[in-house]
Amino acid sequence: MENKTAKCPDFPTDLEYQSGFGNSLSSEAIAGALPQGQNNPLICPYGLYAEQISGTSFTAPRKLNLRSWLYRIKPSVTHEPFKPRVPGHGKLVSEFNQSNTTATPTQLRWKPVEIPDAPTDFIDGLYTVCGAGSSFLRHGYAIHMYTANKSMDDCAFCNADGDFLIVPQKGRLWITTECGRLQVSPGEVVVLPQGFRFAINLPDGPSRGYVAEIFGTHFQLPDLGPIGANGLAAPRDFLVPTAWFEQSSCPGYTVVQKFGGELFIARQDFCPFNVVAWHGNYVPYKYDLSKFCPYNTVLVDHGDPSINTVLTAPTDKPGVALLDFVIFPPRWLVAEHTFRPPYYHRNCMSEFMGLINGGYEAKADGFLPGGASLHSCMTPHGPDTKTYEATIALGNEAGPHRITDTMAFMFESCLMPRICPWALESPFMDPDYYQCWIGLRSHFTGEETKGQSRDLHNGHN
Ligand SMILES: O=C(O)Cc1cc(O)ccc1O
Ligand SMILES: [Fe+2]
Known part of the structure; x- marks a missing residue:
């Protein structure tokens, strides 16, 4: 407790936290401030007001229900x-x-x-x-x-x-x-x-x-x-x-x-x-x-980015997120005879990406810490030309490689985003973004077939 006026005081370096996700927690800044046995005593300890904040409708299923009780000097109202x-x-x-x-x-x-x-x-x-x-x-x-x-x-x-x-x-x-x-x-x-x-x-x-x-x-x-x-x-x-x-x-x-x-x-x-004590699970x-424990490919192929989901905000459709928060943390890449950077793709979900520090594995340049990119629903994207060429040049002999000093992230949503005018007109928007892929050239080695379909499977086994 500090007795200062208005200005937010300096924070101590040794702030204490409670730990857990979705737990029912409780905390009191003065011992005995939290009512026991009921939420709404006629008179709360120390003359505090009891106030509930609900994060879900009262009748949300118990496993989704979020609310906390705050015991405060004056009520918010x-x-x-x-x-x-x-x-x-x-x-x-x-x-x-x-x-x-x-x-x-x-x-x-x-x-x-x-x-x-x-x-x-x-x-x-x-x-x-x-x-x-x-x-x-x-x-x-x-x-x-x-x-x-x-x-x-x-x-x-x-x-x-x-x-x-x-x-x-x-x-x-x-x-x-x-x-x-x-x-x-x-x-x-x-x-x-x-x-x-x-x-x-x-x-x-x-x-x-x-x-x-x-x-x-x-x-x-x-x-x-x-x-x-x-x-x-x-x-x-x-x-x-x-x-x-x-x-x-x-x-x-x-x-x-x-x-x-x-x-x-x-x-x-x-x-x-002015909350002296509280309890609940809406916090x-x-x-x-850096605490994230990544799982990934240990033999072949590039795993989908969902493997690095930190948090997900669901919709009512199982597996379809309103918003996933996905990270691309430092980790080992060990896949054999595999194109290790993100694959080229079109996604029915929309992907907004940011970079906290370092570089991003799919972009050799242009995607900078503090910058952002948006690849909306079904818009093609993937590694830039430099990344593609460098990966191919390494060939199949690439040994285990540790991606270090990087943290990119993605907000991925099933809803198609609309863009604000100030973002589209921003001087920080990169009008030449498309150029990073324009140089991808054909490496096709099948000219001898002259465009005719090769009869690999005739459909009549
Ligand atoms: O587009 C991106 O860079 C994000 C992304 C990364 C990845 O490893 C696989 C798919 C994907 O959309
Ligand atoms: Fe993507």
Whole structure:
């Protein structure tokens, strides 16, 4: 507990976390603050207010049901009426349609966006790149990026539209939430579920990253199938905050609420991080990607990228994701007589990719840390010409090879994205992206057949 006014205090280096994915957890910043035996005592310990936050409908099946109970100094409702934020934001979209976004099958790639000099916090530095569906209809997603250089001052953000999965690429995020504090570095990711209030401090100043927002569902760990009971992201490596609260009054504090892609503000005279104890399974959490335990080909062929799924947000159709978060971590490549980089392909799902550090195995140049690419549904893509030629030149004699110092990722969705105008018109968009494949030449050795079909199988055995 600290007794400071308004400004978010420095974070200790030894923040404590709880561990696990989907657990029922509890935490109290003052011993005895958590009611025992019931959620709603007439008078809560220390005179706290009891408040529930639900992440699923009350009647969602028990295995999907998410909610937490927060015991706080004042309830969230103690604020002045919501008003539209002026000036508005203008670059956040939560319902994608012909009036606000463009559909294109073209392969798109962006260079890393420069971080502005003008003071910009996480909220103002966030902009939508693409997405599909609608937060109003509780089905869809938005992919955002952010460039920022300044901590959020005397304000908290609350996203009524969906869950944020934030992938910082540059600069640490010190995040205060109603459940406690999280320190998130590039190489780690953090999930801030729908409705939680949070404030982001930027201890390193210039910061950049990616955000996947999902509407109407939440992230789960993927099933492991024949892999067995262990592997990929382990539940115990997901870290959840411990209770922490700010006690002093904060006159002029603002809650900024994203609701249907628009920003609203409400003033209050206290900081929303006033939760002394909590329990439940609806919580913010972080995960260090270096903990991921990859499985892969040990003899031949290139495995599908789903083998590297960290988190998946499902649809109602089994195996069809609203949004998968997939990584391409350092690992050994050992496949024999195999083209080891990603195969050329067209996917019925749409693939947005980002690069946290290093290079990406399918692109010799042009895809840079902090940059992005989008290969939409059925749009052909694969390794660039340089990667193809270099791989072929190595031939069958390539021994075991360790891919090091790299972390690329993909947000993959069954819904076709529409692109925001500012992303298409961005000076950071690479208009020559297609050139990386144009040089792929024919290596065909079958000229002697002169285009006639060879009668390999005549169909009459
Ligand atoms: O397109 C990409 O680079 C992502 C990707 C990687 C891979 O190893 C297989 C398929 C795939 O879409
Ligand atoms: Fe792909």
